[in-house]
Amino acid sequence: MKKINHCKITIPAKSVNEGYARAAVAAFAALADPTLEELSDIRTAVSEAVTNCIVHAYHEKAGLIYIDLTLTEDNTLKIRVKDKGCGIADIAQARQPLFTTAGEERSGLGFTVMASFSDKLAVRSAVGKGTTVTITKRLQGRPA
Ligand SMILES: Nc1ncnc2c1ncn2[C@@H]1O[C@H](COP(=O)(O)OP(=O)(O)OP(=O)(O)O)[C@@H](O)[C@H]1O
Ligand SMILES: [Mg+2]
Numbered sequence: 644m645k646k647i648n649h650c651k652i653t654i655p656a657k658s659v660n661e662g663y664a665r666a667a668v669a670a671f672a673a674l675a676d677p678t679l680e681e682l683s684d685i686r687t688a689v690s691e692a693v694t695n696c697i698v699h700a701y702h703e704k705a706g707l708i709y710i711d712l713t714l715t716e717d718n719t720l721k722i723r724v725k726d727k728g729c730g731i732a733d734i735a736q737a738r739q740p741l742f743t744t745a746g747e748e749r750s751g752l753g754f755t756v757m758a759s760f761s762d763k764l765a766v767r768s769a770v771g772k773g774t775t776v777t778i779t780k781r782l783q784g785r786p787a
Contacts, residue, residue, distance in 0.1 A: 644716060651709070652664070654708050664693045668686070672685050684780065685780060687756060688722070688757045688760045691753040693724060698745065699729070706726060710725075711725070720782055722780070724778070725773065728774065730769050734766050738755075738766065739751075757778055
């Protein structure tokens with residue numbers, strides 16, 4: 644499918660940037676005239692993906708988050724959130740609702756939320772190399 648718009652954002656994995664990432668992705672998505680509900684879903688999914696990079700991939704230490712946005716002519720938004728952190732040993736287990744490696748302060752619902760607020764969620768990871776999460780969302784609005 645032909646790309647009609649794209650954007651790359653690289654930010655340090657700091658919690659202060661979680662809000663920025665959410666707003667930046669929403670601003671890109673807004674160009675495709677989404678519904679308010681779609682925008683809200685996108686913000687929520689991005690927030691979960693970016694938080695995982697900060698908390699799990701880099702364990703609150705220095706690192707970069709690479710966000711890649713693509714809009715295709717069928718008005719599908721692809722949001723790729725990539726880190727070069729610790730990676731995930733068992734992706735199927737990590738995607739199970741309520742599974743967490745972070746103890747009681749986390750609920751283990753991030754991947755479940757990302758999947759339910761999008762049309763497709765793909766997770767690729769290699770231990771010691773990093774993780775790439777791709778969120779696909781079909782938008783109802785007019786193409787930009
Ligand atoms: N980018 C990542 N790098 C390394 N591990 C990750 C990454 N994202 C998720 N994980 C692993 O997958 C588990 C499940 O992630 P998920 O987002 O579903 O839940 P959580 O982050 O533990 O809790 P919550 O999102 O509800 O606060 C995490 O506990 C962590 O072990
Ligand atoms: Mg999470």
